[in-house]
Amino acid sequence: MHLLHIDSSPRSERSHSRRLTKEFVERWVQAHPNTTVTYRDLGHHPVPFIDELWIAAAFTPMEQHTPDMRESIRLSDQLVDEFLAADVYVIGAPMYNFSVSAAFKAYIDQLVRVGRTVAFEPQDAANVFKPLVLGKKMFVVEARGDSGFQPGGRYEKMNFHDPYLTTVFGFIGVTDITFVHVENDEYGGHKLAESIAQARHQIAQLVAS
Ligand SMILES: Cc1cc2nc3c(=O)[nH]c(=O)nc-3n(C[C@H](O)[C@H](O)[C@H](O)COP(=O)(O)O)c2cc1C
Incomplete structure (x- = not known):
């Protein structure tokens, strides 16, 4: 089994998502000793935003790539390979302004690739996009400053984090x-302590099951 562990908080020791993804992965490896783990730290080492050359490369057949295009898409190819090689994902994702952090969004833009992670088949009008990353399991540890973002909660309508990732x-x-x-x-104090517990x-x- 191969597990890809991703953190996206720019914080270090203060980060709840980091602390909890670490605990998750340690427990997982204890429970499944045959697991190999790859770690990617988007919070401390963000990937670049996609740019014009990247977009041209992503939508041009590989055999027609110029050397510049090939270079601009190289990291994206590596990120996709790394993602596809994993069976399980454990992702730390703070809520920033009601959605994911820019670092995590930049990673997602590098990852969602026609022909690599999703197929585009315009001739099949009923099903133009076909997902290519099948049979995987994902756990997202989401840290928030407030609460009430769950269905029925006072901030439900402001939650663009879980629905976006889903x-x-x-x-x-x-x-x-x-x-x-x-x-x-x-808030800190007992409200935070209870949530962490x-x-x-x-x-x-989750690990036990
Ligand atoms: C720029 C920024 C934006 C934030 N936006 C939100 C938000 O929209 N909703 C919320 O509940 N908390 C928000 N927070 C609080 C963080 O989600 C919270 O501090 C969380 O614990 C951060 O994750 P970490 O502990 O892994 O670093 C924000 C924090 C920062 C720094």
Whole structure:
């Protein structure tokens, strides 16, 4: 089994998502000793935004790539290879302004690639996009400053984080996604402590199951 561990918080020791993805992966490896782990730190080492040359390369057949195009798409190819090689993803993702961080979004833009992670078949009008990343499992540890973003919560309509990740990873075929939420960073105290304890309990249960 191959696990891809991704963190996207720019914080280090203060980051709840980092601490909890680390705990998740350690527990997972203990429970599944045959696991190999690849680590990608988007928070400390962000990938570049896609640019004009990247877009030209992504939508031009490989055999027609100029040397510039080949260079501009090289990292994206590596990120896609790394993603496809994994069976399980454990991702730390802070909520920033109601969605994912720019670092995580930049990674997603590098990852969603026609012909590599999603097929584009305009002749099949009923099903133009076909996901290519099948049979994977994803766990997202999402850290938030506040709470109430769940269905029925006071900020439900402002939650563009979980629905976005479910949509974009579902688009490429990753539909088995479980969220672990750690909330109330802005309040601290017992509200934060309770949320961390709940998240840790959920992680232990998820790994055990
Ligand atoms: C730029 C920025 C934007 C944020 N936006 C939100 C937000 O929209 N909703 C929220 O509940 N918390 C928000 N927060 C709080 C973070 O989600 C919270 O601090 C979280 O714990 C960060 O993840 P980390 O602990 O892994 O670094 C924001 C924090 C920052 C720095």
